[in-house]
Amino acid sequence: MTDFDPYDILGLARAARAADIKLAYRRRVQTAHPDRGGDPEVFIRVVRAFGLLSDPDARRLYDETGIVDDEAVKGYRREVAQILADMFDAAVEAAVATGLRLESVDFIAQMSAAVTTGLGDARRTLGRTDGEIGALQALRARIRRTDADRNLFAERLDAQVALKAEQHRTIKRRVAMLETALAELGNYESETELIAALEAEG
16 A cells, blocks of 8 residues: 555546546646646656556556556566657658758647547547447347357357457557647647657656
């Protein structure tokens, strides 16, 4: 157990949705960021709270046990930072390759648009996977034997549902990461701030 309460730090109820968490984080980071006159220790707690609540697995662990898995939170934040770093590198390379003047390119806006597109795709895939799992479960309920012997087809469907459920968890994590990346991009006024943050993450 720990006295670190991410909900209290961000001023949130325990039932807060992902959008509420993002909004609370953006508000808190505006005043907590050291570059904006905030206290570095408070800023670290705000970032830690956001990292924990943004990661579905770390949040569930905290909600169920009160345990903060800092290594999992750090790993999650590293993955988000890697997504942003890769996107930034790709955007800069594309701008250079097409001969654009780098000072005239709004990389934050470009990256935000790309993350938003990716997020929409991931959410659609998540919805489709939900539908597929529901259809498989409905079919599973219909396939019954008239005797007590092994139901081979039901077992096959159980295996397919388990596979789809694993895909669902992976996609759900991707959605959470892209939402976190979008929230991070919203905190930067310029790509210079973003570069400094990505270097600090590494």
